[in-house]
Amino acid sequence: MTQKKLRLGAFMRPVSIHTAAWRYPGGTPDANFNLKALVQYAQTLERGKFDAFFMADHLAVLNMPMDALKRSATVTSFDPLTLLPALAMATKHLGLIATASSTFEPAYTIARRFASLDHISEGRAGWNLVTTSNPDAALNFGLDDQMPHAERYARAREFFDVVTGLWDSWADDAFIRDVENGIYFDPARLHVLDHKGKYLKVRGPLNIARPVQGWPVIVQAGASDAGRQLAAETAEMVFAAGGPIADARAFYADVKGRAAKVGRNPDHIKILPGAFVVVGDSLDEAKEKRARLDGLVNYDSSIAAVSMALGVDARKFDPDKPLPDDIPETEASKSGRDRVIQLGKRENLTVRQIAGRLGGYGGLGMLGTPAMIADQMEEWLVTEACDGFNVMFPYLPGGLDDFVDKVVPELQRRGLFRTEYEGTTLRENLGLPRPENRFFAEKARAAE
Amino acid sequence: MTQKKLRLGAFMRPVSIHTAAWRYPGGTPDANFNLKALVQYAQTLERGKFDAFFMADHLAVLNMPMDALKRSATVTSFDPLTLLPALAMATKHLGLIATASSTFEPAYTIARRFASLDHISEGRAGWNLVTTSNPDAALNFGLDDQMPHAERYARAREFFDVVTGLWDSWADDAFIRDVENGIYFDPARLHVLDHKGKYLKVRGPLNIARPVQGWPVIVQAGASDAGRQLAAETAEMVFAAGGPIADARAFYADVKGRAAKVGRNPDHIKILPGAFVVVGDSLDEAKEKRARLDGLVNYDSSIAAVSMALGVDARKFDPDKPLPDDIPETEASKSGRDRVIQLGKRENLTVRQIAGRLGGYGGLGMLGTPAMIADQMEEWLVTEACDGFNVMFPYLPGGLDDFVDKVVPELQRRGLFRTEYEGTTLRENLGLPRPENRFFAEKARAAE
Incomplete structure (x- = not known):
């Protein structure tokens, strides 16, 4: 049996999650604003064969008292869906995961923008579907308060169905471009979604061809019961909280079990806890x-x-x-x-x-020499606490360089991490199947 | 007095507006889907010193009977706000104008995405504000029918105020990044919009720094009375319909007059009719x-x-x-x-x-040798029918190459068009001022 390999995302916020990263000697105080720096980080991640640049996001500035807020380097950042097409042009293999909310944006534009990113990056897009719990965000989108938790999750489930339904608007072979006869597409290979649900009403079809990956990779981070269930039903990568390894194993078993229960292959949902990693030449x-x-x-x-x-x-x-x-x-x-x-x-x-x-940063931390960090990651992987990690770097670029130059080679030496990208798309690299088009699947299967 | 110069936008839809362009010998049938082709067009436009790549858009597929629809190459395209960041990485000077609707998307995300594009492109973003008259689009965004015309325009006016107000959330010097004392921004240089209007309720502030250009360049195409008035009050570039030159002069005088009436400098609203240009070595x-x-x-x-x-x-x-x-x-x-x-x-x-x-394509056409086309453009410019054109190419890449390689040099020879970009931002190239921050203008003026 081939050894199970780690999947590594880089959890960028858009840079470090650590609130003092910008003050660290050799850090980059303006990194959130600095496209050249972000391009450099993406290219370093690609050199390190990372699966993806995973861009977290939030939709409000005023989420803490001003005396703490004024010290925050993450109070502003580029919009993920606008930054990642730029990073796509500076990379060739790195997955590009954008966070986008199912609570505040129209499903039609979310579907189209992720499809566009997937085409532009030739199959490297991922969508971190969040329901946005921050009540300050609601105030920026016409609401007086946040939507209740249960409603946000019910809406997210329907939103997912609509977005993926829109992605399936066109069969993969719909665009025939028959120059001779002037026929651009085959009308029989176009599906009108005509969705009328509890929260959303969307006719379709989507005005862009089906994404290269069929669907961009679906990512979620829900930890609550509703969040786990949504992930089990829809997610292909889960950003998990980390925490003590025993808790992580329980979470892993729970989410994979829930996925199996709804008829999914548990291998097709990758659990990647966040891990804040500080590398030294000695402990x-x-x-x-x-x-x-x-x-x-x-x-x-x-x-x-x-x-x-x-x-x-x-x-x-x-x-x-x-x-x-x-x-x-x-x-x-x-x-x-x-x-x-x-x-x-x-x-x-x-x-x-x-x-x-x-x-x-109070979450799961790993700290030590490259060998010590590899030991910890290996233990988590082989004891089924995770399928890999969303790595967080303590400061940039130094903390990232340390990981790529020191930890990655150690993981590769142990056979725990790729030395070359396996495929050309994020799905292929993560070992995820390309979803069939629900409206045109039969013909595709018959043709095999 | 310096000779008045033409401003040239390239009206991309995202390629030709002509419905048969994809069938023309040497054309590019899949250009709408083809990032490499679009990058090539953008680079050709930049070689030709064009002001901007102007990306039209529509938000619905089913906008004509299927028998005509199936012949349309523009039935799908990349989302403009997702494509243009990618094109920003492949160009250095070209302006990047995205169409986005004030009717269907949240003001907060529109403001943030255009601000992000402006930062990523270092000051080359423009926003073509449309109200989306297509009733088929409404069906993709939860509505049963389009919003009435007057309501769309009233909403657009308020939407503009909110988006520009969000862009002004931060003074240009708000981010002090005092590493020593751990202060990232000056709270006194942050403004909370707290907008509560007829159509929109948005607290702010925006979670990105003020755009490089202050505001991205505002573009509009309204031709109705309400559209002209909105343009006069808010637009800095107007995509005009063209038509007979006498009509164009009347439109030009009307819109500039309306702008003057609301206290604006008429030079700061550039009128650029669409012109479909076919170049030959002979007529x-x-x-x-x-x-x-x-x-x-x-x-x-x-x-x-x-x-x-x-x-x-x-x-x-x-x-x-x-x-x-x-x-x-x-x-x-x-x-x-x-x-x-x-x-x-x-x-x-x-x-x-x-x-x-x-x-x-039934709109304004120009046709002939480079000298004949330059004659027509010159007549339009000097008789105040326009400040330039949004050029449409008959097929790609040939029709675009013809314009850049043959017409542009003729315009330059006559002193009607730049030979080098004047500035680094779209505003500077168009001769438009950088808007003051309405909330922090006084201090900026006092410091001068």
């Missing part, structure tokens, strides 16, 4: 980098995250001492409290250091 | 090209256009003879009837040839 060097980075997080902003997790006002603690032992349990925050207390004890951190960790 | 060769092209238009489809213009069923006429002299006047179609009868007499055309002309 100490990696630790020192992470501490330096976390130390650049503003204390006033980050201590609020500690207070929230603990359920008490953490500003009263001495920043340069460990957490006191007598922090009371509260009803609201048991798991958060335990997690923070354990983190402080395990790594022997001061309150300030804990604040930097939580305020910088 | 006969140009005529022969046009006749060949029109001859490739399907007769069944195009005779319907003749019937509509005349107000009688033109299928009863002998296709290979001139129009009969006894066509009755009808109330509905006096001007159309006269125009068609005059066309037939002036050029001595058969019914079939008239049908090809109307069904191919």
